[in-house]
Amino acid sequence: MLLRALRRRWESYKYRFVPWIALNLRHKRRTLRFVPEESKDKTISNEDVLQTLLKTFKSLFVNDMARQMPLLSLLPEVQSKYLEVPNAQPETSTAIGDSQRSQITFHAEDALFNTLGFSIARRRSSLVSAGTGVFVTRGFVPKGAVVAMYPGTVYENYEPIFFQSIGNPFIFRCIDGVLIDGNDKGISKAVYRSCSKRDQLGPLKMNDVSWIVAAAQNPLAVGQYVNNCSADKAANVCYQEFDIPKCFPIEFKQYLPNVSYSHEVPRPLRVVVLVALRDIGPGEELFSNYYTIVS
Secondary structure, three states, X not given: OHHHHHHHHHHHHHXXXXXHHHHHHHHOHHHEEEEOOHHHOXXXXXXXXXXXXXXXXXXXXXXXXXXXXXXXXXXXXXXXXXXXOOOOOOOXXXXXXXXXXXXXXXXXXXXXXXXHOEEEEEEEOOOOOOOEEEEEEEEOEOOOOEEEEEOEXXXXXXXXXXXXXXXXXXXXXXXXXXXXXXXXXXXXHHXXXXXXXXXXXXXXXXXXXXXXXXXXXXXXXXXXXXXXXXXOOOOOEXXXXXXXXXXXXXXXXXXXXXXXXXXXXXXXXXXXXXXXXXXXXXXXXXXXXXXXXXX
C-alpha cells in the first residue's frame, strides 16, 4: 500500500522534476513544442488576445445585467457606457413560474457560444488514464482563436509555493519563471480565495472566484484540465502568456480567473490563454503540449 501511494505521488510530481524531464524529453518529441526564442512564443498578437477577452467579458457582463445593477449604481462612469442595454426583468412581487425563471436565468455557456461561435466544457477524457478533459461541446473553433484560459494564483519565481505544489499536477510554469497554480482543491483553493477577498473593493471584485466551484461565470476558465498530447492525439491548442494592461475595464475584472499571490507585485496580472492551432470541431477534445523548448 505504501509503495502504491508513493508511486501515485511520483506520477503526479515527476513532470516538475527537472532531471526526470531532461532524461525523458528525447522519448517524447511528439509532445514537445519548439520556439526559436522567448520573444517569438506568440501564436496570435497580444491585441487579438485582448480583443477576444474584451468581447467575451462584455457579453458575459451584458447578459447578466440584472446581477450587475448594484455594481453599476456605485460606478456611474461605468453605468453611462451601458445606458442603452435593457435591464433584465427584476424578480419583485410578481410571481414567476419555474419555466419562466429558467428562461431568464443567465447561462454563461450560451453567451460564449453567441459571442465566439463555440462553447467548451469539462468531460471525461478520451485518454484512458487522463481523467478529466476539455471538449468543444457546440460550434466550431477556428484556427487562431482563444479557446480557454488557465486559471489560478500567480506566483513570482521567488514566492513560496512548496506546500501548494505537493501532489499538485496543475502548476503551470511560464517562460520567465512565473508560476500559476490552477488547482481548485485543498491549500491552493484556500490561497486563491483568500487573495481574491484581499483584492476585493467592497462589492467590486477584481477577479473570478467561481472557477473553483462547479459553475464558473467565465466558461473559458477550464484550461488547467486540458490534457497533454500523445503519440495518437496531436496538440490542437497551445499556451500563450498575456499581461493584463492597466486600461482593462474595471467592470470586466470580475471575469479574470487569476490573482497575484502578492498584493505588491510591480507588474501587470499574468494570464495564460490557450489558442487553437487548427480548426476544431464539435465533440473534439483539446490537447496541448506540456513542454515548450526555447532555443
